[in-house]
Amino acid sequence: MRTLYHHWLHPGARLARLVLGEKGLETKDQVQPPWIRDEAFLALNPAGEVPVLVDTNGSTVAGTLAVAEYLDEVYPDPPLLGTDPVTRAEVRRLVAWFDDKFRREVTDTLAGEKLVTRITGNGAPDSRAIRAGRANIHIHLRYIAWLTEQTRWLVGPRPTLADLMAGAHLSLVDYAGDVPWDDHPTAKEWYTLLKCRPCFRSLLADAEPGLRPARHYADLDF
Amino acid sequence: MRTLYHHWLHPGARLARLVLGEKGLETKDQVQPPWIRDEAFLALNPAGEVPVLVDTNGSTVAGTLAVAEYLDEVYPDPPLLGTDPVTRAEVRRLVAWFDDKFRREVTDTLAGEKLVTRITGNGAPDSRAIRAGRANIHIHLRYIAWLTEQTRWLVGPRPTLADLMAGAHLSLVDYAGDVPWDDHPTAKEWYTLLKCRPCFRSLLADAEPGLRPARHYADLDF
Known part of the structure; x- marks a missing residue:
């Protein structure tokens, strides 16, 4: 297995x-x-x-x-990186955007401070970092909206590793209840589509005892 | 062009x-x-x-x-990622080792503190970070020795992206004169082979005015 x-x-x-x-x-x-x-x-x-x-x-x-x-x-079915080198380069650029830039500017400062410090008991959350993360996230949600307005998903007409990487990070920030979805309807629409995919089910079932997710976390109609 | x-x-x-x-x-x-x-x-x-x-x-x-x-x-000639998925996975594991772990533990604390702060004029180098970097680098040089003793290069008999990523980081730390080569003869032997490759020439020609590299930086017999 x-x-x-x-x-x-x-x-x-x-x-x-x-x-x-x-x-x-x-x-x-x-x-x-x-x-x-x-x-x-x-x-x-x-x-x-x-x-x-x-x-x-x-x-x-x-x-x-x-x-x-x-x-x-x-396991190339379905392909998640794109079928030509230039598309794959664009997918990898956005994968790095979310795993490097979004992580530094948002995930670490919000989910990191709020969830990891609680779970590990390793100090108190840094409120300055949390404020910075709450300011930074808007730029990223606007960027998602701008990209998906052109091509439905982040790179082209089908979801790629870029969407999944963005979803991996955003779902963690959303667990902490820190995604201002109502200010960003286009990004919310994209995330709703992602959240409805069967692959997302196991993530939405995550619920650490003593550190419950935000109320809307697993809700497909949030 | x-x-x-x-x-x-x-x-x-x-x-x-x-x-x-x-x-x-x-x-x-x-x-x-x-x-x-x-x-x-x-x-x-x-x-x-x-x-x-x-x-x-x-x-x-x-x-x-x-x-x-x-x-x-x-441009697949020569291939730098390996010719089967498991080898490519091992190359990518080590690429991440050097670009994430080595960067955090060594490059940022040594080259980052000593070179970047000098060039940008952005504060003084943090001597605590530099001390930590000087302690951390030994583990990585021992790991390089352990890997190359098995298979000449980091993954198998030919250089891959893993060797080049390690070389990209180490050459920067070496520019600052902070690689304790004499304590790590096997890692030094691997780096000598890398340094002698034609692809390394342009890196060895780097010399920022006012912030010269360590004396042995471009020396192939260091």
Whole structure:
């Protein structure tokens, strides 16, 4: 059986779950809290980070982009990176936009401060970071609106890894109740379409005891 | 003509130069300091970051991994990612190791503090960060030694994007004179082989006026 080592708080692990779902690949879940040192897990990934995929043939693949690219190569249906090099470059540009820029400016400052500090008990949330994240998120939601107004999804007429990476990050910020959807109807429409996809179901079922998601988190009509 | 927007202080832009060199692709250099806001450049890459490649057919490719993967797809000789999905996954794992973990633990704390703060005039180097970077680098050099003892290069018998990414970061730290090569002869041997490759020539010619590289930086017998 295929196994995914993941944690609901890790955006890259959320991406792996979305890709596996989009491709309809049955997978055993293995929850791996990123802040616990685990020698057996370090043997799978010396960086000690999720996601790690152990595929049915025993191959171990470690790291957000390594897992996503591997799955798209080995299970190409549906293709999530695009069918020509220029489209794939645009998908990868936006994947990096969300996993680098959005993460720094929004995910880390909102979900990071509010959720990770609560779960790990590692200090209090930094209210200045949270204010910065709440200001920054508008630019990104406007960018999503601008892109999807041209081509329905972020890159072209079908969802790609770019949409899934954006969804992986946004769903975490949404869990914390910090996405101002009502100010951004076009981005909300795009997210609604994403949220309705079967691959999103497992993410919407996430609910850490003692740290419940925002009320509308799993609601498809929010 | 192909154009690469880059800056010598950006590890991802150094990687792009190495990949272009490794594939023997003639390219016009366009230096783009990352800390200067430039509207024309933002039109090429809304994230405002190097590297950006404008290929001979006019296609624009933005971002470290997007450029590297695009070049390997469109100009597959020599292949830098490996020829099967599992090898490519291992290359991508190590690319992320150096561009995420090594960057956070070493490049940012050494080259970042010592070079970037000097060039931008943005505050004084943080001596605590520099001390941390000097302690962290040993683990990475031991890891390089361990990997290359098994298979000459980081992944298998030929250099891949993993070696080039490691070289892009290490060459920047080496510019600042902060790689303890003498403590790590196996890693030094690997870096010597890398440094002797023609693709490395343009990096070794980097010499910012007023901020000269360490004496041995361009020396192939260091």
